[in-house]
Amino acid sequence: MVKAVRSAKGLLHEKPTTELLTRGLIVNAETTEESKPQSNEEEITRLAIDRPSDFRFHAAYIAYSETWDKTDSPEIKTKLNDIISSLSNDKISYSKFYRDLGQYRDHGAKYYARRRVETQRKRDWRKRRAKDLRNARHRKKH
Numbered sequence: 001m002v003k004a005v006r007s008a009k010g011l012l013h014e015k016p017t018t019e020l021l022t023r024g025l026i027v028n029a030e031t032t033e034e035s036k037p038q039s040n041e042e043e044i045t046r047l048a049i050d051r052p053s054d055f056r057f058h059a060a061y062i063a064y065s066e067t068w069d070k071t072d073s074p075e076i077k078t079k080l081n082d083i084i085s086s087l088s089n090d091k092i093s094y095s096k097f098y099r100d101l102g103q104y105r106d107h108g109a110k111y112y113a114r115r116r117v118e119t120q121r122k123r124d125w126r127k128r129r130a131k132d133l134r135n136a137r138h139r140k141k142h
Contacts, residue, residue, distance in 0.1 A: 044077045049088050060087060060097055067105050076104050 046068050050061045064084045071077060080101070087097045120128075 044074050044081070046077075047081050047084055049084065051088075056094060057088070060084070060094060060101075063098070063101060063105070067101060070106060071104060080104060 046065065051057045061084065064080060068077060068080055071080070083092075083097060083100045086092045087094070092100075
């Protein structure tokens with residue numbers, strides 16, 4: 001059950017019907033997009049509502065874009081679109097925007113370990129260095 005189909009260039013080629021594809025009778029790695037089952041979901045696109053003249057909104061849009069690029073989930077992308085559209089329509093404040101966006105952003109480590117910086121006085125450092133040099137001088141003789 002193969003149909004002859006005229007392509008955009010006017011050439012005839014054989015195309016398997018969807019009936020054979022759904023039954024699993026034809027196994028071909030080079031199936032066209034038309035022969036693949038169509039999903040009911042629409043492609044979710046990033047909103048292009050950036051306002052470079054408004055610095056605060058532009059910074060918020062950059063944060064939205066970075067978060068958008070890092071996520072693969074369509075549900076999260078839909079929520080991100082809702083958040084940025086609410087901000088552009090002045091329905092939410094910037095603090096609420098960043099609070100909502102923060103749920104989906106990856107900041108890496110949230111807590112940084114503090115390191116203790118050990119200091120010493122210059123006089124103590126000189127004494128320690130002189131002692132080490134004396135000991136090193138005597139070690140070489142033996």
